[in-house]
Amino acid sequence: MFKFTKLKYLNNLNKSLGSNNEVLKNISRSLKTTSTKHFTNDEIKTSKYTTFEEMTAIRRIEAQKSLLVQVNSENSHKELCSYCSQFGKLKSSFYYNLSEELNFILLEFDEISGCNEALRSSSFNEDNPAIPVISPFLWFKARDTNKPKSVNQNKEMPHLIHQTIKCLDENKLYDILSSAESIDDQILILHRLTQLNDLGLRIRYLAGHQLEMALNGMFPNIQACLFGSSVNGFGKLGCDLDLILRLNDNYKTISGSRLIYHTKMSRLNGRSQTQRQMEVIGDLMHIFLPAINNVRKILNARVPIIKYNHECLDLDIDFSMSNMTGFYMSELLYLYGEIDERVRPLVFCLRKWASLVGLTNSSTPGRWITNFSLTVMVLFFLQNIKKPILPSMSVLIKSATPNDIRVTEDNINCTFLRDLNKLSFKTENVESLHHLLLQFFEFYSTFNFQQNGISLIEGRPITKPDHSAIWITNPLEPLLNVSKNVSYEELEKLKMETRNAAWILESTIEKNKDPSSWGLMSLFQSKKRIVKPEMFFKSRLVDVTDLFKDDSIKDYDKISYKNTAIKSTVKQIQKTTQREISKFMKNI
Numbered sequence: 001m002f003k004f005t006k007l008k009y010l011n012n013l014n015k016s017l018g019s020n021n022e023v024l025k026n027i028s029r030s031l032k033t034t035s036t037k038h039f040t041n042d043e044i045k046t047s048k049y050t051t052f053e054e055m056t057a058i059r060r061i062e063a064q065k066s067l068l069v070q071v072n073s074e075n076s077h078k079e080l081c082s083y084c085s086q087f088g089k090l091k092s093s094f095y096y097n098l099s100e101e102l103n104f105i106l107l108e109f110d111e112i113s114g115c116n117e118a119l120r121s122s123s124f125n126e127d128n129p130a131i132p133v134i135s136p137f138l139w140f141k142a143r144d145t146n147k148p149k150s151v152n153q154n155k156e157m158p159h160l161i162h163q164t165i166k167c168l169d170e171n172k173l174y175d176i177l178s179s180a181e182s183i184d185d186q187i188l189i190l191h192r193l194t195q196l197n198d199l200g201l202r203i204r205y206l207a208g209h210q211l212e213m214a215l216n217g218m219f220p221n222i223q224a225c226l227f228g229s230s231v232n233g234f235g236k237l238g239c240d241l242d243l244i245l246r247l248n249d250n251y252k253t254i255s256g257s258r259l260i261y262h263t264k265m266s267r268l269n270g271r272s273q274t275q276r277q278m279e280v281i282g283d284l285m286h287i288f289l290p291a292i293n294n295v296r297k298i299l300n301a302r303v304p305i306i307k308y309n310h311e312c313l314d315l316d317i318d319f320s321m322s323n324m325t326g327f328y329m330s331e332l333l334y335l336y337g338e339i340d341e342r343v344r345p346l347v348f349c350l351r352k353w354a355s356l357v358g359l360t361n362s363s364t365p366g367r368w369i370t371n372f373s374l375t376v377m378v379l380f381f382l383q384n385i386k387k388p389i390l391p392s393m394s395v396l397i398k399s400a401t402p403n404d405i406r407v408t409e410d411n412i413n414c415t416f417l418r419d420l421n422k423l424s425f426k427t428e429n430v431e432s433l434h435h436l437l438l439q440f441f442e443f444y445s446t447f448n449f450q451q452n453g454i455s456l457i458e459g460r461p462i463t464k465p466d467h468s469a470i471w472i473t474n475p476l477e478p479l480l481n482v483s484k485n486v487s488y489e490e491l492e493k494l495k496m497e498t499r500n501a502a503w504i505l506e507s508t509i510e511k512n513k514d515p516s517s518w519g520l521m522s523l524f525q526s527k528k529r530i531v532k533p534e535m536f537f538k539s540r541l542v543d544v545t546d547l548f549k550d551d552s553i554k555d556y557d558k559i560s561y562k563n564t565a566i567k568s569t570v571k572q573i574q575k576t577t578q579r580e581i582s583k584f585m586k587n588i
């Protein structure tokens, strides 16, 4: 069974990072105190698995018990706890800052009632003529020095946990990665240092709770359902938040009730109605809700969305009001991430690589592959290796129980097994992350994208149903291709970069020869790339033969390959490059 090893780096991070670096100290502290739940297959058999729905329910309740309080500095912690403990017992407290002036403490009460009591006792700013709106975002006013100190001074208070909500500075990350002992450790460290932490999840659920609180009077069944990388286990610190606002979830008719609410019928059809509702809610958020800024309505998109920024949480948020498949898709990805502890570190590493070599660009949609499609590609690869690490989705569908039946309002069947304790699949694969990474690059550098498509349902290549550059079956709507946006140029780039990466990883420099540029560092540093995709995207005026004058291409011969698959790939590339370039040049 594969086990994480040599995590001593994580324990020694404080020492190596220097004592005055608060951000890194916090990260290293959080590495020790928080851990995402991971199971080996043996453990799955014996331990109670937390399903996505259970995780969601726990986090939602946590948000209902929490307040975010802006404070002068972290030194206000004691006084804040002492003041708030009059409303109920406190459970936990987290500190983060966005700048020297913007300091926040996230305070969790033991019970929802404590939090509600604190909200009921909170006041509005007399000097500020703004419309009074209740939200979980407050600030802690300085104590009136004429009044006696709070009586709860000696009450037990939660330890203040420091966690960052921002991404780690790239240079610091590289410093840490270069001091690791093996590529396996680098992959693990990258995952641990960049994954969304406990505080990151808490503030995201609090953002959802703010919308629920604001609209609850009119819509008592409202639910903000979080989805996407924030909750599917593949999110990194600072990732955007995707949420679906459901106005009538859990709506039940009470049998026997003779008092029936008057309601209003809409004369608009489903989509126009959603657009209209979103427009109104978008305005409401823009005009009334504190800390919500820069509200942008994109209502003509296939799935109408509203984008906004949350000032206190330093978050970019997208919300929609339809399309629950996104939520179930996140549940599926969460499940795959939980099946084997290598899945998430590998996905993190590949997302990072893809972003650094310019294959993905999560800030702008375009003709390139998305993080979501890339994640599906990694899962598919793990279904297709010699000893599969992940089961096909058809296994999850066949193992589903009546409790797993989910059908969206658009009749999309999202039924698959939710409880991993009931999964009979067991992997015999014990390969290291390093080897899996290399195999990923080999797999896709030789994948027949022209004839084959990728499908998690079958768990093996399928005949490509159309002429898209890349076909990746949407696992919940199999007639759709999630990578329909990808152009042929981007596919070429993908093939090229996977080949480059395989070569680089295969010929990676020993750590002791170049400590700043070994292992993942050589993959991530673009100047080390052997074949630059730009070579294939120059104007037609470029003389194709010039491309073969590049010294780096001649250098291929000098590399000794441990792996025969790489060797044959290199040969194949050398033979086909000329043909590919000519063909490509004709098409641009």
Ligand code: GTP
Pocket (backbone or CB within 6 Å): 227, 228, 229, 230, 232, 235, 236, 239, 240, 242, 325, 326, 327, 329, 330, 362, 370, 371, 372, 474, 481, 482, 483
């Ligand atoms: P990052 O935001 O880049 O960290 O990743 P993400 O997984 O959150 O991606 P994104 O915000 O683009 O999309 C949010 C979620 O929507 C994904 O996790 C999927 O569940 C779903 N999704 C994204 N793209 C598609 C698509 O092409 N088809 C379908 N059906 N769902 C998608």
Ligand code: MG
Pocket (backbone or CB within 6 Å): 228, 229, 230, 239, 240, 241, 242
């Ligand atoms: Mg997202």
